[in-house]
Amino acid sequence: MEHIPLPTDINTFHQQIQEVLVDEGLITERDSQCGKYYSKERGYFRYRVKCGNIHSCCMCRDKHIKKIRREVYYNTNSFQQDGGSLYLITLTIPHHRNLPFNSFHKGFTNSTHKLKDSSFWKNRLKKTIDYQFHYNRYETLINPRHGFHLHNHIVLGGWNKIDTDEVKDRLYDTWVNCSSGVGSGVPSYEQGVDIRHTCNGNYPNKPDKKIHIPFNQETYTPEDLQKILYGYKRIDNFQHNNFTKGECKDLIDVYNKVMKEQHYIRIYNDGGRWKWSSTPELPFS
Numbered sequence: 001m002e003h004i005p006l007p008t009d010i011n012t013f014h015q016q017i018q019e020v021l022v023d024e025g026l027i028t029e030r031d032s033q034c035g036k037y038y039s040k041e042r043g044y045f046r047y048r049v050k051c052g053n054i055h056s057c058c059m060c061r062d063k064h065i066k067k068i069r070r071e072v073y074y075n076t077n078s079f080q081q082d083g084g085s086l087y088l089i090t091l092t093i094p095h096h097r098n099l100p101f102n103s104f105h106k107g108f109t110n111s112t113h114k115l116k117d118s119s120f121w122k123n124r125l126k127k128t129i130d131y132q133f134h135y136n137r138y139e140t141l142i143n144p145r146h147g148f149h150l151h152n153h154i155v156l157g158g159w160n161k162i163d164t165d166e167v168k169d170r171l172y173d174t175w176v177n178c179s180s181g182v183g184s185g186v187p188s189y190e191q192g193v194d195i196r197h198t199c200n201g202n203y204p205n206k207p208d209k210k211i212h213i214p215f216n217q218e219t220y221t222p223e224d225l226q227k228i229l230y231g232y233k234r235i236d237n238f239q240h241n242n243f244t245k246g247e248c249k250d251l252i253d254v255y256n257k258v259m260k261e262q263h264y265i266r267i268y269n270d271g272g273r274w275k276w277s278s279t280p281e282l283p284f285s
Contacts, residue, residue, distance in 0.1 A: 006211050017227065026252055034051040054264050056255075082274070085162075086201060091175060112152055125156075125167060126158075134154055135266060142220045142225065142251055143218065144220075176192070220243075229252065
């Protein structure tokens with residue numbers, strides 16, 4: 001195969017990644033048209049194709065992340081300026097490489113639902129902070145040795161300040177109970193649960209604009225795997241130190257199927273007096 005250097009333009013890089021995913025049967029031909037402009041016989045009308053698959057499509061993912069970052073940044077800053085406090089909870093469950101991602105993800109989300117329905121969550125935590133809203137985002141990483149790893153980041157907004165150390169013990173006990181039977185063991189106190197004050201709202205990181213293929217990392221994002229697969233398809237004699245082409249393709253395929261109908265971030269404005277704005281007018285990148 002003729003050597004093809006990495007493009008210098010991020011949009012071109014993303015479109016070429018889309019083409020690779022189509023070639024490998026990981027997305028449809030229609031999805032590969034995402035981001036391209038088309039004209040119809042409607043005078044001056046011109047539109048841009050959008051597939052809407054935020055987990056499998058680099059074009060839609062970047063656009064969605066930018067919108068969510070603006071919304072979360074605006075609301076969390078406004079809430080703090082009004083005197084509110086933000087709390088970041090991070091939840092994990094132990095796992096192993098042979099654990100099917102579909103059942104692990106389903107068990108993890110069900111465990112989170114149980115936590116939010118628990119007496120501790122409803123009658124202790126929410127009342128103590130004078131709860132106003134929360135949002136959560138599941139983060140998926142892939143470890144070459146241990147497979148799919150899930151985090152759930154939950155940010156809560158409340159009017160009251162609390163000592164997070166005082167509630168961690170009860171939060172941990174509740175999480176262990178709610179996640180029983182999921183994963184490969186009991187979450188540890190050190191890594192299974194974390195709660196802390198936060199100021200930046202833990203809004204999603206900026207879209208990945210790096211034109212590169214990642215190597216030698218402890219963990220990889222699903223976007224990283226797309227770039228590695230690109231390397232196998234478009235670069236002569238490409239070899240990766242952590243994943244074969246087949247492993248890359250299989251992991252992307254599993255991830256796309258499980259995450260297809262999932263939200264990137266879920267916002268719950270169900271606390272009462274303070275109202276979340278879904279259309280903030282704020283310049284932010």
